[in-house]
Structure formats: C-alpha cells, structure tokens
Amino acid sequence: MPKKELLLVLIIAFLIGAIGGAFFLEPIYEELPSAVSLIEKNVPGNEETLYLDLSSSINMNELKDELSKTEGFISFKETGVTIPLWKFNDREYKYFNDILGNIDSHYKHYNVTKDGRLQIQLEDNYSSYEALKSFSDWYKLVYGGSISYAQVHAELVVSSSSVEKFRDILMEHGVVPSKMEGPVQNTYNQTNNTLLPNAYFVIATGAVGVIVAIFGVYYESFGIFSRRFNRSMRNKRKR
Template identity: 70%
Template sequence: MMVFVFSIGMLRNYMPKKEIILVLVVAFLIGAIGGAFFLEPIYEELPAMASMVEKNVPGNEETLYLDLSSSTDITELKENLSATEGFISFKETSITIPLWKFNEREMKYFNSVIGNINSHFKDYNVTEDGKIEIAIEENYSSYDALKSFSDWYKLVYGDTLSYAQIHAELVVSSASLDTFEHDLLERGIVASNQSGPVQDTLNNTNSSMIPNTHFILITGAFGVVVALIGIYYESFGVFTRKFKKFMREKRKR
C-alpha cells in the first residue's frame, strides 16, 4: 500500500498543484486504513508475544491467586495440580466469611472474639459490609479453619454458615502456565490475580502501548510522509546530482 502511495506522489508533475492536497489526503486515508486492518491486529498481539518470551525463560515462576468456594474439594484439587508437570507449590492463605451488615456494636464484638476462636488464625479483618477475612498459618488447612469458626458461630448464634470463600496461592513454572490455566478453567476456576515475570511483561508492555486510535493516526501520518517523499523524490534526485557535481568540481580545484 505504501508503494502505491509513493507512486501516486511521483505523479506530481502530471497533475495541477492544487491536487497535491488531495494526494496527501488520500495518502493519509490509505495509511490509516492499512494501519487499522493490517497493522493494528499485529500491534495488539505485542503483549502476548512479549509474554511468550518470558514463558520460555528457564526458572521463571508465576503465582496464581485463587478464590475458591468452600464447597471445593481442596485436597483433590491440590493432588490434581501437584501431579501436573510444572507444579511448584499450593498454599491456602485465608478464608472470607460473608455474614450481614454489621452495626458498630457488632463490629466491636467480632473484633474482640475472632482472635480467641483459633490459635491458628494469624490475622483477621472485619468490615462494615459484613465480611470477616481471616488469614491462616502456613500448613494449616482452610477446612479446619472454617470448621473452627463454624462451630463457634453455631454455638453463639445457633445457625450454620451458608457460604465461605477460600483463598489460595498456586505457584507454577512459567512454561506450564497455559496448562494450569486450562486445567483450572475446566473446573470453573479463574485466577483473580497473577504475579510473576509473565504478568509483569504483560503489564509493562500494555502500559507502554499507545491507544489504537493514536496508532491508526500515526500510520495515516506515515502514509503522508511516504507521499511527500514520492512528490519530492525527483527534486531530491536533482539536488543530489548537483551536490555530487559540486563536490567533484571542488576537489578538482
């Protein structure tokens, strides 16, 4: 397409001067259309191509942060994942228990008692919207943590918990990331967050890219530049020949 634009520019001597503006407009449109339909799809794939390089660097690891339903069989999930090539570790980190919107008195009460329910509760946070987030010690299971809280809750409130969420961290080899993401997706699990060289590369590449509309405008402007080169190509050739002749004559003197 740029060859076509260049060729149009070279026809300047055969068209009225006022038509040059039309040539530049056409060159911009052709450049923009070419950018939108041919170059933009390639441009959009740059983050994926950059992350592919990181996936194939030996030793790179990626961490997937999983939010799982309390009904998930964590033991079976861990065994299945650990049997997959590229598995590094699986760690249950915390649980979230949604209750009801707390008033000030209830907030104070839960904040005062949660730390005494179980010595394996490493830290906790009670929010006004009724969520209790409890971080658990390493190597302590989320099942035991939930059972402990559920037993206390039933004793105090005479009711059972209807739902809770388990948070876990899955560390895998970057080269096997696609395999683990596929296996998790088949179970209806999608990582809520991800960290590691692959994700860093994706984030850095995305942040450095300009919006698609700007990219298309740049390709249009490039078309105008190519057209201008075509328009003044002959003049530039004449100038080059005169300059070379001048230099030869200067050397003879």
C-alpha cells in the same frame, strides 16, 4: 502539483494508512506483548505465581491432587479465607473485632470490615477447611445457623512454560486467577504499558501514509536535490 490536488492526495494517503493500520497492523500490534513475553516463558527456571480466589464448596483436595500431578507444578498454598456476613453496625463491628481472635487460636491475623467481611490469614500447615469449621461451629452455637458461602485464597506457583496448562485445569474447575506475578507477566505488563492506545496507533499509521505520499509526490525533487548536493560535495573535495 496544485495545492488542492496535493491536499486530496494527502487525505487519501492518511485514510489508506489508517485503514491499513486498523485492519491489518493493529491485530499484530496487540499481540506484541504476548510475543515478547514468550521469550521469558521459555527461560528455564522462571516461575509464575497465580493468585486464586476459590469457593469454599470446591473440592480442595481433588484440585490440589490434580495440580500437583501436572508437569510444571511447584507449590500450592492456601493463604486465607474471607467470610461475608452482613453490613455491620458499630456495635456488631466492634463485637466481631473483639471475638474473632478468640474463636480459634490460629486466627492470629485477621481483618473485619464495616461491610461485614471477615478476612482471616491462614498460618502455615493450617487449612481453610479447619479455619472455616472453627468459625462455622462457633456461628452455629451463637446464631443457630450456618454460613452459606466463604471464599478461599490460595497461591499456585508453576513453571513459566506451563502456565497455560494450569490455567486450563483451573478453568475446568470454574476458577480464573485473580492475578499473576512473575517474569512472563512482568514482561507482558511492561511491554503493554509502552504501547500506544489503539486510536493513536491508527493515527500514527495514517501519518506514515502521509509521509510516504509526500515522499512519492516530491521524489523527483528529492532526487534532483540529492544529485546537486552530491555534485557540490564532489566539487569541494576536488578543490
């Protein structure tokens, strides 16, 4: 085959392979991490931890009650609260660092940031409601106002096979997990990290198209070479 015609065939083969990869294979390729993690999802005893950032205005008792009654529930724990105020100057930053631990004896672990965020870690058996009430009472006494918003951090542990069910419940309350950890998520992340970027995958399918085209063009030559090779091997054995 003339070189120009061969080049045209290879270009067309690449385009067909790339287009086929982009429209038919890429959607399947993208679902590979989900398919692989499905195995871990159905292993008995596997657990996933969902990390939640909840508005303090949410009815926490109602949410806890609904979650605990759902099959696959293991535990729900409030771990901390974040109270955004205003951007502190150096004096205010030092003041809140000094005073925060004195507002409530349960504020043993906390962090104050320069942008005005008070991050309080909750002790076991100490609820976000109690922590926020202590701060609200102090804030009203000192500043004569009330805090307008706070965020509650929680950890929800569920069986791996029930994750989607709990995500749907959380969505009904306007909550999206900020992070998830466990065998299913770990498998998903590991598989996803090994995949080629979509653009490279399309290029790879185009390259496969070129290889197939080359094999088709030179199939007869390959066949002749194979027959000659087999014949020579048989002759060597006879000797």
